[in-house]
Amino acid sequence: MARANGHVAPARVQASNILQQIGNTPLLDLSDFAHRLGVAPSTHFYAKAEWFNPGGSVKARAALYIVEAAERSGQLTRNKILIDSSSGNTGIAFALIGAVKGYQVHLVMPANVSQERKALVRAYGATLIESDPLEGSDGAIVKVRELVAAEPERYFYANQYNNPANIQAHYETTGPEIWQQTGGTITHFVAGLGTTGTFVGTGRYLKERNAAVQLVAVQPEDELAVIEGLKHLETAIVPGIYDPGLADRHVGVSAEATWEMTRRLAREAGLFVGLSAGAAVWAALQVARELDGGTVVTLLPDDGSKYVSLGIFD
Template sequence: MNYSTSVLEIIGRTPMVKIGNGRADGGPLMLAKLEFFNPGGSIKDRMASHILQKAVKEGKLKKGDTVIDNSSGNTGVAMAMVASILGLKAIVTVPDKTSKEKVDLIRSYGAEVIVTPSDVDHEDPRGCYMTAINLAKEHGYFHMNQYHNQDNVMAHYLTTGPEIWQDTEGKVTHFVAGIGTGGTFSGTTRYLKEKKPSLLAVAVDPVGSIFAEYIKTRRVGHAEAYKIEGIGSDTVTEALHPQLVDDVITVKDGDAFETARELARREGISIGGSAGGAIWAARKVAEKLTKDDVVVVIIADSGTRYLSKCFNDIWMKEQGFLKETPEVL
């Protein structure tokens, strides 16, 4: 009989599907790697599974222990799912801009969710990052530390990169991914560049995040508010290896959300806002490419986690991303 003994065994090996590249005159083959096929529904399953299983094997974690990390949602879901299988308790600190769908999903795995203000500085003890760190120190919890843990990077070096290389038969020429912690981008790019040094890796950052300026100048600017969840940052992370970035493209909230909505309605693929931003950026890259190029874009999660946000017309209008449609009499 063909079956798995745990959902941990079916993380990865996600499919790729051809999507429109935004051009009417041909251009490159564009492939979307659909990470919402992971059992926890996002690319973060790879990281959480790798980090927590490794910690158990090394004796750093045992059944009944508590793991904690900050998250915009997907890492929290993945950590809670993996923790439930390994017999661990999980606490997730999230910013208050996290969608209700993701908060409820985290709780469905039995994890505790602590909602924190999102309009505070990175080092503010009220924010999700410092709340997780302080609770870990105070109670001796295992801090997964997704921002700075090199095992985050390694999870994608060992899985995401090899999968893309194998499934494109080594023909991938461009890799495009949003950067949140930077782990997906860094691990995948490192593997692909080892296989093909000519590969061009493009990072995608929301307007308001500090990453784009840091990558270009190595200076840390001041972060501003943005609505896209899962990518961008108000601090430099060690999981991002900037020397691997060939180009960085900034995307506005509205462009990311509209691209996500358009893909669902035209190609039947429901994706989150961060993936919408990645596709928007990939189409910018595609403007200068030929039919011989192959662009792979990471689709971090699905639109089902944002039904109350970018797929909700009322929310989109309230945020100024969707214009009122005149009533036809």
């Protein structure tokens, strides 16, 4: 450490740009919170704090891998516009990465996503194209496909729902981080299904390290339970990267339970998180309550700053 005016000044971590700060997020010990909610004292309960990524979400991992894979292959060049559909977080991540790397970014998002998400995309200089709010994320997918089909030479279509780099990001970063942070003691991994890249990539890595690790997939309980960031796969366009044989178990969660848990995390655990995080914790607690011991790990995709205008915390 350097000295300043006779005092020891803290060392600073050097990085050439913000993208080098993606990954290596903290694993929070929420065992006390879980024990108060009926989980056995012998069961450990952890959550990966993904809002520590630049852009504020887990999606920074996949977005960076997608962009850099496209750069290596020559699919993404300076004369092309990066385009994709997004319910918010991946779009924000693409906008941030485009700002750093100098790419134009166009994003198709349902018109009813939160105002905060729209503002963040625009803050990074991306162009926002709104799709039919009643058609949700599937409508945004259809819209972006139409745009790309009309002018294929104009765009690099990131296609996060079908891009194997989405899986690879979590296989190479999220999975190894969780394994190392738990010292290989993880027994259950619980995560939501959106693009499904986080669940598939992380789950595959953990299964390779220990086939006994249980993988629990979380999604809305039915098509009427709208939870931002999650898909009800039975009634939605299923991502091409999804591996239907990977999950050991599926847990459905209602919108009401999600909102309640999201508020409880803020008020009882000091965790200001988004709706998909609330759903993941609710499901992980259902799993953990059934155990007499073990290590349950879930993932908190983002913080709550993008959801304030929805009235969740009122």
